[in-house]
Amino acid sequence: MSKIAFIFPGQGAQYVGMGRDLYEKFAIAKELFHKAEKVLGLPISRLCFEGPEEKLRETENTQPAILVHSIICFNILKSYGVNPDITCGLSLGEYSSLVAADALSFEDAVSIVKKRGKYMQEAVPIGTGGMAALMGLTREQVQELIKTASKEGVVEIANFNCPGQIVISGEIAALKFAVELAREFGAKKVTMLNVSAPFHSSLLVGAGEKLKYDLERINIKAPKIPVVFNVTADSEDEPQKIRELLIKQVSSPVLFEDSIKRMANKGVNIFIEVGPGKSLSGFVKKIDRNAEVLNVEDIASLEKTLNQLGGILYESAG
CATH class of the missing domain: 3.40.366.10 (Malonyl-Coenzyme A Acyl Carrier Protein, domain 2)
Structure with missing residues (x-):
């Protein structure tokens, strides 16, 4: 049925x-x-x-x-x-x-x-926060890079969309650092999202x-x-x-x-x-x-x- x-x-x-x-x-x-x-x-x-x-x-x-x-x-x-x-x-x-x-x-x-x-x-004032989609990393890898990037400010996991696609959200400096780390971790693709705020973050x-x-x-x-x-x-x-x-x-x-x-x-x-x-x-x-x-x-x-x-x-x- x-x-x-x-x-x-x-x-x-x-x-x-x-x-x-x-x-x-x-x-x-x-x-x-x-x-x-x-x-x-x-x-x-x-x-x-x-x-x-x-x-x-x-x-x-x-x-x-x-x-x-x-x-x-x-x-x-x-x-x-x-x-x-x-x-x-x-x-x-x-x-x-x-x-x-x-x-x-x-x-x-x-x-x-x-x-x-x-x-x-x-x-959050426009321009101070954002979001990025990370492709090709596991949950564990993203959690690890978030831990490191958090030294630069607030950055957190916002969406577990599907296997291999996780969205992160936070303050611009920390977000950019997380994006750099994602590339070092071997992300297949990293996309900064066209959004005006760091949705689904603290x-x-x-x-x-x-x-x-x-x-x-x-x-x-x-x-x-x-x-x-x-x-x-x-x-x-x-x-x-x-x-x-x-x-x-x-x-x-x-x-x-x-x-x-x-x-x-x-x-x-x-x-x-x-x-x-x-x-x-x-x-x-x-x-x-x-x-x-x-x-x-x-x-x-x-x-x-x-x-x-x-x-x-x-x-x-x-």
Whole structure:
């Protein structure tokens, strides 16, 4: 019997033009864009469809834009009878997961991620922190080089994306030293990321504290399907504990690789990336080579996924 996980992307997946064809074809896309605009007081549909890219890339705009697009794709899949057995998201994508699991209302999620983006951006002055992706090193090697580089300032592991890809985050001097060390350790590739803050590091503890105030004022319910959380790579049902995990998540490493392995161990063999981009699909293929990996971000990928799913589910039923 096939089990399906929906996985939701985080910041960096955005692009100008996202959601436009869905808006033109599906009433639910129009409805959700309009709802979001009412909550935000911001023409988020125009920002998604036309940009400008610099404006869409601003953290407090990016986060609601990706969430809205992701939840539109989720609702369209549901309308075709495709429902997840379990879900998770990378960083920001965790909020999309909670909406999909009916633990958080769409309106509350849109409102909170805009604030989250603002707090994350304000936590560290622009230009003083950053992030880098290291390819081809083990966890142990990265932990070792981080220990050495920390003498230059704060630098920490931010994301365990997949085998051989780990993201580090911190103050610029320490980050640059860590990048040099990574090359000495034999990293296949090192990429400085185009982000404006050192996300998922202890430098963002203050952003989590600000977010706590807002999270305590919204209604979080027990998820109707399991949500696997970034901080623990495990599911959680208790609303207050979910709040605590969302606060902690801002300044803690994202255990994405561990989360995918957890879901595979629970019998998931189909992973659908729901929302803009295909980064998570690439990670999943490296984590679980036996998994079927699909994505839905526009009409073309929706049609392809529905066709492939029909074949996979038919075979598993047979």
